[in-house]
Amino acid sequence: MNRKHFLSSVLAAGAVVPALANQRDDGDAGKALIIPRYLQPGDTIGITSPAGYITLPEIQPAVQQMQNWGFTVRVGNTIGKRDFTFGGTDEERAADLQQMIDDDSIKAIMCARGGYGAVHIIDKLHFGKLVLHPKWIIGFSDITVIHSHLNRNYNIASIHSKMCNSFPDDWSKAEPAQIETILSIKQALLGEKMKYTAIPNEKNKLGLAKGPLVGGNLKTLESLAGSRSDISTAGKILFVEDTGEYMYSIDRMFWGLQRTGKLANLAGLVVGGFKVKPDDSPDEAFGRTIQDIVLQNCAAYNYPVCFDFPVGHQKNNYALKCGVPHRLEVKLEEVSLEETTSREKKKNDQ
Amino acid sequence: MIALFNEYYFLEAQVKYVKMMTTIPPYLQKGDTIGITCPAGFMPAEKAQTCIDTLHEWGYNVMVGKTLGSQSTNYFSGTDEERSDELQAMLDDDSITAILCGRGGYGLGRIIDQLDFSLFKKKPKWIIGFSDITVLHEHLYSNYRIAGLHAPMAAAFNDDGASNEFIQSLKNAIEGKKARYETKVHAYNRRGEAVGELVGGNLTLVTHLIGTGSDIKTKGRILFLEDIGELLYKVDRMFYQLKRSGKLEKLAGLIIGGFTDMSDTERPFGKTVYEIIQELVSEYDYPVCYNFPVSHNKENYALKVGVGYKLKVGKNKVTLEE
Numbered sequence: 001m002n003r004k005h006f007l008s009s010v011l012a013a014g015a016v017v018p019a020l021a022n023q024r025d026d027g028d029a030g031k032a033l034i035i036p037r038y039l040q041p042g043d044t045i046g047i048t049s050p051a052g053y054i055t056l057p058e059i060q061p062a063v064q065q066m067q068n069w070g071f072t073v074r075v076g077n078t079i080g081k082r083d084f085t086f087g088g089t090d091e092e093r094a095a096d097l098q099q100m101i102d103d104d105s106i107k108a109i110m111c112a113r114g115g116y117g118a119v120h121i122i123d124k125l126h127f128g129k130l131v132l133h134p135k136w137i138i139g140f141s142d143i144t145v146i147h148s149h150l151n152r153n154y155n156i157a158s159i160h161s162k163m164c165n166s167f168p169d170d171w172s173k174a175e176p177a178q179i180e181t182i183l184s185i186k187q188a189l190l191g192e193k194m195k196y197t198a199i200p201n202e203k204n205k206l207g208l209a210k211g212p213l214v215g216g217n218l219k220t221l222e223s224l225a226g227s228r229s230d231i232s233t234a235g236k237i238l239f240v241e242d243t244g245e246y247m248y249s250i251d252r253m254f255w256g257l258q259r260t261g262k263l264a265n266l267a268g269l270v271v272g273g274f275k276v277k278p279d280d281s282p283d284e285a286f287g288r289t290i291q292d293i294v295l296q297n298c299a300a301y302n303y304p305v306c307f308d309f310p311v312g313h314q315k316n317n318y319a320l321k322c323g324v325p326h327r328l329e330v331k332l333e334e335v336s337l338e339e340t341t342s343r344e345k346k347k348n349d350q
Numbered sequence: 351m352i353a354l355f356n357e358y359y360f361l362e363a364q365v366k367y368v369k370m371m372t373t374i375p376p377y378l379q380k381g382d383t384i385g386i387t388c389p390a391g392f393m394p395a396e397k398a399q400t401c402i403d404t405l406h407e408w409g410y411n412v413m414v415g416k417t418l419g420s421q422s423t424n425y426f427s428g429t430d431e432e433r434s435d436e437l438q439a440m441l442d443d444d445s446i447t448a449i450l451c452g453r454g455g456y457g458l459g460r461i462i463d464q465l466d467f468s469l470f471k472k473k474p475k476w477i478i479g480f481s482d483i484t485v486l487h488e489h490l491y492s493n494y495r496i497a498g499l500h501a502p503m504a505a506a507f508n509d510d511g512a513s514n515e516f517i518q519s520l521k522n523a524i525e526g527k528k529a530r531y532e533t534k535v536h537a538y539n540r541r542g543e544a545v546g547e548l549v550g551g552n553l554t555l556v557t558h559l560i561g562t563g564s565d566i567k568t569k570g571r572i573l574f575l576e577d578i579g580e581l582l583y584k585v586d587r588m589f590y591q592l593k594r595s596g597k598l599e600k601l602a603g604l605i606i607g608g609f610t611d612m613s614d615t616e617r618p619f620g621k622t623v624y625e626i627i628q629e630l631v632s633e634y635d636y637p638v639c640y641n642f643p644v645s646h647n648k649e650n651y652a653l654k655v656g657v658g659y660k661l662k663v664g665k666n667k668v669t670l671e672e
Contacts (some may be wrong), residue, residue, distance in 0.1 A: 084620025229556070285423075287425060
């Protein structure tokens with residue numbers, strides 16, 4: 001490489017670095033929180049599959065239930081589509097979600113299920129219409145990609161909750177926890193202020209925290225590090241959950257959160273359910289619990305931490321409004337997470 | 351304003367360039383001492399015996415740390431303190447000229463921020479290992495621009511491994527012989543020539559380190575990646591992370607090693623690892639080679655992380671030359 005060529009290439013590199021650094025520091029700062037309009041009876045909810053594949057019969061209980069709640073349901077054309085593990089090709093999934101974002105007659109979008117695939121389409125989507133006419137996007141697990149992306153780039157609130165594949169086939173035979181969690185989606189969509197309690201865990205770190213709630217699936221959050229969908233956590237209440245990971249992998253992910261600076265400036269930490277994949281052999285026993293792992297990584301910080309919060313790949317997985325200010329109170333006898341009144345920029349697309 | 355801005359970064363970049371030539375630790379001489387430590391997972395002492403014997407045959411002294419064959423009853427070879435203390439002692443001990451990690455597993459990420467490289471920086475030595483040791487290689491390269499040796503570890507010497515060309519490549523590397531590896535072509539290869547510093551290692555660790563203080567820059571460099579025991583969709587997700595964090599865009603070249611023991615979900619992913627990668631890098635034009643002998647299998651050539659290499663992906667063969 002000749003000298004002139006070399007200089008021009010380092011020049012370009014030098015100019016890129018500060019831009020990136022600024023982007024990382026900014027997070028969602030400077031953008032007012034956008035809370036989509038809450039739903040009213042008769043409003044239309046769109047169902048789409050941005051990640052894994054699902055059949056039309058599999059979403060029927062959800063369709064039926066949401067109609068019983070008084071909503072109209074529009075089934076997207078990715079439902080029943082399949083490209084191996086995906087609910088259609090990347091193009092089909094992006095087009096279906098884009099169409100629902102852009103269609104003013106759709107007031108909320110429920111993702112039919114998670115699985116894997118949202119990251120394939122996130123950069124293909126245009127959110128301009130969503131900023132102008134915000135609507136609730138609902139889901140969890142792989143849908144964490146969308147929550148994190150919306151929070152980070154547009155500060156639009158969204159709902160972390162169960163999806164179509166978790167609606168009970170027979171409402172009359174469903175367990176109370178299952179019914180409550182599904183009903184929490186309806187309550188969240190109708191604009192109720194959410195308040196949840198958790199059974200105190202002896203390892204909880206007591207305290208009071210106030211800040212916007214962000215988070216989701218831990219592995220998915222880790223896989224967004226360094227990208228433009230990377231979660232910004234400073235001053236916020238972070239919630240995390242995961243399933244099917246080895247304990248060592250969970251440990252590595254919490255170290256990752258710490259080493260990427262995501263634990264240092266939290267307002268509070270909410271640890272949900274972690275379904276741990278068993279160690280391969282007793283000789284390989286990791287020898288640490290989730291609580292050990294979290295507390296070690298948070299030892300230097302004073303904010304409250306609670307365990308066993310009802311969010312995760314489990315029956316008690318309540319609807320949480322991502323991006324919306326919450327108040328977390330971790331007391332010896334009680335843990336509560338409560339939505340607080342925010343000074344949001346109301347965006348009504350009526 | 352713009353002029354000032356450019357000037358500022360222009361100078362910064364120049365200073366950085368001058369300061370940031372990769373430091374190559376001294377190569378080994380007969381009679382030098384190699385320290386063996388296990389900074390991550392547990393390893394029974396007997397599994398390292400052939401390695402120790404072979405290093406003696408090569409003419410080196412061996413200092414075995416307590417973390418090898420330790421009393422640990424869990425996953426790790428010792429507590430975080432025991433592992434970091436031992437590695438720290440070996441980093442700082444002038445009588446040790448290279449450090450061979452007994453095995454990988456998981457654990458370096460837990461101790462990397464506790465290690466003090468101030469003495470090591472002044473007197474660098476070769477650190478040998480791969481898999482979880484990727485954390486150390488990346489950390490030393492990104493923070494201190496010191497080269498590391500991505501190479502087979504102690505267990506690879508067993509079962510006649512000590513005589514194969516891959517262990518031989520480790521011997522050659524520490525002796526300071528310049529490497530030239532030649533390997534077969536793969537149908538997905540993208541032909542071309544690349545020159546640049548070699549960076550990379552285990553895909554899971556390379557992605558895990560993104561955004562941390564050990565993260566590497568890949569621009570203008572030759573990136574090599576391998577992994578073991580992952581689900582196909584997770585490999586796909588990791589490559590998406592590399593791409594979305596800008597790590598694939600400005601590469602000089604890409605070397606894809608072995609992706610061993612891959613598994614699939616109940617609903618098949620529908621693509622092989624190599625198909626996943628080929629599709630994701632299709633928009634770039636740098637050379638790419640697949641099935642390069644860097645892996646968790648026997649096929650694992652010693653590669654000097656941070657050192658300049660020339661990669662030639664040709665019609666009939668692939669060569670990687672220091």
